Amino acid sequence: MAVRKVLTYPDPILKSVCSPAQAGPGDREETGRVIADLLDTMDSFDHCVGLAAPQISESVRIAVVDVTDHPNAKDPHGLMVLVNPRVVHRSEGTKVSREGCLSLPDLTANVRRPRKATVEFLDGLRDFEMNQVQLAGFEARCVLHEIDHLDGILFLDRVASITDDLFRRQNYR
Template identity: 50%
Template sequence: MAILEVLRYPDARLKQVSSAVVEFDERLHRFAADLEATMRASPGCVGLAAPQVNYFQRIALVDVSAKPKLPHNGRMLLINPVILEQHGAVVGREGCLSVPDFTGNVLRAERIVVRSHDLDGAPHEYRCQGYEARAVLHELDHLDGLLFLDRVESPRQDLFRRKNYK
């Protein structure tokens, strides 16, 4: 396992759209282990997407289980993830390893259903809510070349669009 270098905005590579994983091979297993080692090396980090470490395939890792009192699915390695459903919307504060020292408010769905594949290509469906749903959506954005900076709202607008704004 290796700790990979994290690309930082304004590196243009972060805007690249990643392509689907086709080969579920040994190389994919090795990369997933490196991605996880890189995420675990940053205290407090709850997700990391492949393009953040200069690897442009649709792979993201999310694990919010260290946060107290949150519903979660444990460690989720999401390969070729697709959002099947999203419900509600809630504003929350986000930051990103690729955008150091800046945090902002982002509106995200409150509950989602995501389908993805595991390292052996088997499909899985996850139901996520709240903080975990936010983490998944944040990471999936990276696969499409989007950063939370593309979605950040003025803190002054918070009052007018809090929970369940539809």
């Protein structure tokens, strides 16, 4: 469909809670357009592993994630198109790791997230069937990062210490 402009902080759309995406038979053309634009936009960036609808000015609960080619991914699920995703379980065990975001292009940060999560969603690749996946490691981190976008949360909101855990991107390679 189209490569869209990625919004950057402090655009207010990024801090807004998104509305549920409509996935009924009469709504699929519009939802499909948003999905296609997310995929085209994600594919236009090197090393991009996920993108959420509000990042392309769409305030609906849709995100795409594909960590398949990332060196930190272990047994990934491949491309996931998550429509109205919901976290149904987060592990108690957590890990702090570095995160980046296209909407905060000059920054990275150390962010604490659960090591594992179970997410339920309408599968945009499989005729909007309900799906549930158990995620671990880097893939769990990426999916939770994108779901945060749907709730108006940026990784800045999860940083324990702005002084110790936030970095300019050019200082981290």
